[in-house]
Amino acid sequence: MAYAYLFKYIIIGDTGVGKSCLLLQFTDKRFQPVHDLTIGVEFGARMITIDGKQIKLQIWDTAGQESFRSITRSYYRGAAGALLVYDITRRDTFNHLTTWLEDARQHSNSNMVIMLIGNKSDLESRREVKKEEGEAFAREHGLIFMETSAKTASNVEEAFINTAKEIYEKIQEGVFDINNEANGIKIGPQHAATNSTLAGGQGGQQAGGGCC
Amino acid sequence: MNFFRGVMGGQSGGTQPSGVETIQKLCDRVASSTLLEDRRDAVRALKSLSKKYRMEVGTQAMEHLIRILQSDRSDSEILGYALDTLYNIICNEEEEEQDGITDRAGHRQGGAQTGQGTDRAGHRQGGAQAGAGSQAGAGEVIRNDGLLLLQQLTKGNAAIQKIVAFENAFERLLDIITEEGTSDGGIVVEDCLLLLLNLLKNNSSNQNFFKEGSFIQRMKQWFQLGEESGGGWSAQKVTNLHLMLQLVRVMVSPVNSPGATASCQKSMFQCGLLQQLCTILMATGVPADILTETINTVSEVIRGSQVNQDYFASVNAPSNPPRPAIVVLLMSMVNERQPFVLRCAVLYCFQCFLYKNHKGQAEIVSTLLPSTIDAQSISAGQLLCGGLFSTDSLSNWCASVALAHALHDNSNQKEQLLRVQLATSLGKPPISLLQQCTNILSQGSKVQTRVGLLMLLCTWISNCPIAVTHFLHNQENVPFLTAQISENLGEDERLVQGLCALLLGICIYYNDNSLENYTKEKLKQLIEKRIGKENFVEKLGFITKHELYSRAAQKPQPSFSTPEHMLFDHEFTKLVKELEGVITKAVHKSSEEEKKEEEVKKTLEQHDSIVTQYKELIRDQDAQLTELKEQVQLLTRQKEQMDITITQQLSQIQQHKDQYNILKLKLGKDGAGSQGDVQVNGVQVEELTALRVELEELRTQHTLLQTQLTEKDTLITSLKSEVAQTSEGSAPASDNTKLLKEVEALRVQVQSQQAEISQLQSERHALQRRIQTTSGSGSEAEIVKLSELEQRLSTQTAETHRLQEEVRSHSESRAQLEKELAEANSTVAILQTEKSKLQQEVSESKKEQDDLLVLLADQDQKIFSLKQRLKNLGETIEDEDDLDARDQSDEDDDEEDEEDDGETE
Ligand SMILES: Nc1nc2c(ncn2[C@@H]2O[C@H](COP(=O)(O)OP(=O)(O)OP(=O)(O)O)[C@@H](O)[C@H]2O)c(=O)[nH]1
Numbered sequence A: 001m002a003y004a005y006l007f008k009y010i011i012i013g014d015t016g017v018g019k020s021c022l023l024l025q026f027t028d029k030r031f032q033p034v035h036d037l038t039i040g041v042e043f044g045a046r047m048i049t050i051d052g053k054q055i056k057l058q059i060w061d062t063a064g065q066e067s068f069r070s071i072t073r074s075y076y077r078g079a080a081g082a083l084l085v086y087d088i089t090r091r092d093t094f095n096h097l098t099t100w101l102e103d104a105r106q107h108s109n110s111n112m113v114i115m116l117i118g119n120k121s122d123l124e125s126r127r128e129v130k131k132e133e134g135e136a137f138a139r140e141h142g143l144i145f146m147e148t149s150a151k152t153a154s155n156v157e158e159a160f161i162n163t164a165k166e167i168y169e170k171i172q173e174g175v176f177d178i179n180n181e182a183n184g185i186k187i188g189p190q191h192a193a194t195n196s197t198l199a200g201g202q203g204g205q206q207a208g209g210g211c212c
Numbered sequence B: 001m002n003f004f005r006g007v008m009g010g011q012s013g014g015t016q017p018s019g020v021e022t023i024q025k026l027c028d029r030v031a032s033s034t035l036l037e038d039r040r041d042a043v044r045a046l047k048s049l050s051k052k053y054r055m056e057v058g059t060q061a062m063e064h065l066i067r068i069l070q071s072d073r074s075d076s077e078i079l080g081y082a083l084d085t086l087y088n089i090i091c092n093e094e095e096e097e098q099d100g101i102t103d104r105a106g107h108r109q110g111g112a113q114t115g116q117g118t119d120r121a122g123h124r125q126g127g128a129q130a131g132a133g134s135q136a137g138a139g140e141v142i143r144n145d146g147l148l149l150l151q152q153l154t155k156g157n158a159a160i161q162k163i164v165a166f167e168n169a170f171e172r173l174l175d176i177i178t179e180e181g182t183s184d185g186g187i188v189v190e191d192c193l194l195l196l197l198n199l200l201k202n203n204s205s206n207q208n209f210f211k212e213g214s215f216i217q218r219m220k221q222w223f224q225l226g227e228e229s230g231g232g233w234s235a236q237k238v239t240n241l242h243l244m245l246q247l248v249r250v251m252v253s254p255v256n257s258p259g260a261t262a263s264c265q266k267s268m269f270q271c272g273l274l275q276q277l278c279t280i281l282m283a284t285g286v287p288a289d290i291l292t293e294t295i296n297t298v299s300e301v302i303r304g305s306q307v308n309q310d311y312f313a314s315v316n317a318p319s320n321p322p323r324p325a326i327v328v329l330l331m332s333m334v335n336e337r338q339p340f341v342l343r344c345a346v347l348y349c350f351q352c353f354l355y356k357n358h359k360g361q362a363e364i365v366s367t368l369l370p371s372t373i374d375a376q377s378i379s380a381g382q383l384l385c386g387g388l389f390s391t392d393s394l395s396n397w398c399a400s401v402a403l404a405h406a407l408h409d410n411s412n413q414k415e416q417l418l419r420v421q422l423a424t425s426l427g428k429p430p431i432s433l434l435q436q437c438t439n440i441l442s443q444g445s446k447v448q449t450r451v452g453l454l455m456l457l458c459t460w461i462s463n464c465p466i467a468v469t470h471f472l473h474n475q476e477n478v479p480f481l482t483a484q485i486s487e488n489l490g491e492d493e494r495l496v497q498g499l500c501a502l503l504l505g506i507c508i509y510y511n512d513n514s515l516e517n518y519t520k521e522k523l524k525q526l527i528e529k530r531i532g533k534e535n536f537v538e539k540l541g542f543i544t545k546h547e548l549y550s551r552a553a554q555k556p557q558p559s560f561s562t563p564e565h566m567l568f569d570h571e572f573t574k575l576v577k578e579l580e581g582v583i584t585k586a587v588h589k590s591s592e593e594e595k596k597e598e599e600v601k602k603t604l605e606q607h608d609s610i611v612t613q614y615k616e617l618i619r620d621q622d623a624q625l626t627e628l629k630e631q632v633q634l635l636t637r638q639k640e641q642m643d644i645t646i647t648q649q650l651s652q653i654q655q656h657k658d659q660y661n662i663l664k665l666k667l668g669k670d671g672a673g674s675q676g677d678v679q680v681n682g683v684q685v686e687e688l689t690a691l692r693v694e695l696e697e698l699r700t701q702h703t704l705l706q707t708q709l710t711e712k713d714t715l716i717t718s719l720k721s722e723v724a725q726t727s728e729g730s731a732p733a734s735d736n737t738k739l740l741k742e743v744e745a746l747r748v749q750v751q752s753q754q755a756e757i758s759q760l761q762s763e764r765h766a767l768q769r770r771i772q773t774t775s776g777s778g779s780e781a782e783i784v785k786l787s788e789l790e791q792r793l794s795t796q797t798a799e800t801h802r803l804q805e806e807v808r809s810h811s812e813s814r815a816q817l818e819k820e821l822a823e824a825n826s827t828v829a830i831l832q833t834e835k836s837k838l839q840q841e842v843s844e845s846k847k848e849q850d851d852l853l854v855l856l857a858d859q860d861q862k863i864f865s866l867k868q869r870l871k872n873l874g875e876t877i878e879d880e881d882d883l884d885a886r887d888q889s890d891e892d893d894d895e896e897d898e899e900d901d902g903e904t905e
């Protein structure tokens, strides 16, 4: 139960790209073949370990449908990490990435770690977006990239864990203000006592950074 | 979406008193105007002021705006203005920090005065003050109003509920509740709890978030009520606790997904929340409605969770002596003086304790069984029986349903309960519980009592043919049921009729035809004759058509608007749903159809048996297959071993062959050139011949010696007679000494003879050595082995070729190989025995020779002594032997001999 850190994630991307399936695979190790349209947002959680530390991930899976956009935008700001998902078998979902990214950058805090995910890698025969294209887009926009399959679970763990690693590194570097819960990061009960001084130091570092 | 942070953050607002009056006027218009347009204009005006006079609008207009959100929902324009205004109030701009503490206090007072001054607002402020002391300020007012706003916004809107939760609402709300003193806190706590309820009720995503955020653990402290809870049980405290209990129930509600409920139940036990609730349950002085709600809460926390149920079973009331909580609760259930809702709650708790809990069911039933009845203390079983047969129909109903819950999905306990016997009035024999139930049923008691008993009976005998048989065994039961069903009774009796039809239907459906009078067929005929199929089915339908049925079917908790409405039990409605269709079908089915079905069943069974046979066959064959496989494996392994032995032997043979060739070569070099082409076996033959020759020689020697012996024997005889003749004339004294001397001399002779023997032996050794040298340079044993192996080689090389082929072709060759190996071994054995026989012969002849030599020595001795005697007697005898003997004797012997000679001469 006790954790060192708690990270809040959001999962965004067009409808039907497999956001809910990715979450289900990550939390329950199951696959849901039927498209159950997400209404608004759904919550999921899981504990992972990074660097020997327990990290709790709280994940909000958002609805991809346009009509829910105003609701889902409310979640950007409070998240430390975002999985931006497209479907490798549907080019339009790839084409919409720019819009998604703009939206995310506009509403989120600037340090939010974004992981670009090309999902449904199991459907190689129906591929419309090359892996290289995904890599190029990610490079261009400073994102981490991975191709996953929510169906076979390929790279699903990695996608969530690598995002957490990136956030964790940013914390170590003092980029994140971990005392501000609005950033989607919380120090766990396991950590709180010993880390208060460290956190203070990091806060100071950040203030210094702000001055320059 | 920053508004929540703004609300909860308690930021202070602006401070320009000039707008106060205008705002007050606008607020009045919003509150009192009956025209929508007028209200709309006023809100628009408030909106335009809300940025500049954030604080003022916030303190004065909030309540009105919230009311607008409620009452003018239909007009989106006014809603928009109201929301915008609220947003402006809540949105905390940093530049408004300059506000001083004294100013804040002033505003608060102003706010209180200028506001509507309702009780609620007053309470809220009081609560805030009590909780936060002098720090209470306008920010708090806004916070508190923000709570109300959020309550409105989140009501029935899942999307907003989730956003609010995402913005850390749970954490903030729980913090406020703690700060305000939990249940002892004021209306602020109540507002927080109401908002929490909005966020969690029917929102599985938020419930999951609440659980995953470890907030269940934080609920535990809400229920840590001190012995003397300060301020007693104020109305506010009761309200707060009520909401707190409701929040617990929201998390473990039976309508939630089973997985979610189970995991919440688990953490409620692990963090000690359940234990805390049970403490309240057993505490004294708890108001009845809190106690009732606590019982309902405990019920849902344990429902279907074995660990929690086990814990609950172990809870004792702090009475003296301690009684199980279950017993204490049941006492209330069958107590007429207890409030109706409390009795319902206890029944619910009991049901939840037994839900999916076979262990608990067995424990309850066992308290009724004769072997385990404990006369000392009151048991659950006793209380249930008491309730079943009390004069209070509510107790009858509750006890019937409670007992039925001890039987659900548990045919074992259904059978066990058949054993229960009840003592009746003095002097009469005890009767079974089943009998007693039907007796009361037929006595025409209250509808509630009969409905309860019929539900118990239906549950009891359904899916339990033995219980059906027991029930039918009572001759009065079937006539009673048919009479009840067939009669045309009033509205009140319809439900009873329906239940009777159900009971009779169960008697048909779960009948194993063990009673001749009441087989399925006979009962069906009875229905047809006495009631009529259609009529029966119609009566059966009375159950589900009852107005109270569907309400009970909705949720497990028994809740009735009045005690008279207490008729259906939730679990029982499930049973009805399950059975109504199948019973209707069973009754409608003609006997022919049934026969057909039976036939189909039979053919199916036959099919089944054929399939079973085949399955067995397959299983057998499978076993055989495995056995054979194992054999094959074994044989392969043996074959491999044999192969290895063969290769080993082949190489050995090759080795021996090589050795043999070397020996042969050597033999050729040794000059036995003429014997160059002697066969391997020839060596042995030759040796044998040599041995035989030697033996022959020894035999002839033997014969020679024997003839000598015979000669000497005759000589002795003749000499003896001579001696007899001559001894008559000689002196006996000198004769004696002479004889002694003679013996001595003979001893000497023996010595010499012994020397002769050893010489013979060494001669023999030499002879043997000679034999060895003639038969080659190898030792005798080696030669034997070599020849033996040569022989084996010849046989085995042939055999090996054959064996190799045979091994490859089929595993039978193994047997042959063994046989042939045995043959080879036996040849070896034969050779060995032959060899040992020969050796034995040699040693025998040696022994024979030795014996002969001994004999010879004896004879010689005798001859010598006799000769000596003859000499002494004056006869002249050839003395070669004597001389010879003397020449060959040792020096010691010589000395002795000389002495002897001296004496003799
Ligand atoms: N073959 C394959 N199908 C997938 C994969 N991931 C998701 N799907 C399918 O894609 C469909 C949509 O998946 P969802 O996870 O419901 O999509 P979503 O992104 O949550 O959609 P919205 O909730 O509408 O935003 C479903 O039929 C899934 O079975 C995958 O990795 N491989």
Ligand SMILES: [Mg+2]
Residues within 6 Å of the ligand: A019, A020, A021, A036, A037, A038, A061, A062, A063, A064
């Ligand atoms: Mg989805």
